[in-house]
Amino acid sequence: MTERTTYLLVDGENIDATLGVSILDRRPEPHERPRWNKVLTFAEEAWQQPVKGLFFLAVTHELPASFVQALIAMGYRPVPLSGEGKIVDIAIQRTAEALVHRDADVMLVSHDRDFAPQMERLAEDEERRVGLVGFGEFMAGDLREVDGIEFFDLEYDVAAFTSRLPRVRVIPIDEFDPLEFL
Structure with missing residues (x-):
């Protein structure tokens, strides 16, 4: 029996756009x-x-060579794409559809509602774990409604940033620190 794998599908453009337009x-x-x-x-x-x-x-x-090399050094496999339209979305959708037939788990790093049908299909397999990584307050409602999906906040759960972002979020009272507001 082979060891189970998680496929981490990163929509970097979506994260970058959300960070730039909606947060910063x-x-x-x-x-x-x-x-x-x-x-x-x-x-x-x-x-x-x-x-x-x-x-x-x-x-x-041109291929952003330094960024691609950095991704490879970190352990990612870059998937550089060219063409018209939402090529990154199309490629991620096709990859998610191909993963339906694999005995693997899937984490998607995106907020984009365009992936909801594929995530729903992946989540239908009760043996498969399906996760979503991003900023909770900007997650598409269609993705939130996928039964069985696990959510991970890119800043709070993953700790993917070196400094705190200027986000407005609902704070559970047990996590409230008045000093953050003074």
Whole structure:
């Protein structure tokens, strides 16, 4: 019997856009972006099994060689794509559909509702773990409604950032620290 694997499907553009438009209200600086190595490590530790990280990239002109090399060094397999339309979404959807036929677990790093049908289909297999990583307050409602999906906050659960983000979130009273507001 082979060891079970988690496939970590990263929609980096979606995370970057959400971070820039919805949280920072500007383009993120390199030091404000997620530490992608922490996301990979988190996935391994959360489900206690090997992770195959696939990082999907849209490439319009030249391959971003330094970023691709960094991803490879961290243990990701970059998936550089070219073409018209939402090519990253199409590739992730096709990958998720292909994973339906594999005995593997899946974590998606995105907020995009376009992936809800594939995540629902993956979650139908009660033996499969299906997870979603992102900013909870920006997660598409269609993704939240998938039965059996596990949610992990990119900042609070994964600890993928080196400094606290300026987020507005509902705070459970047990976590409330008035000093954060004074």
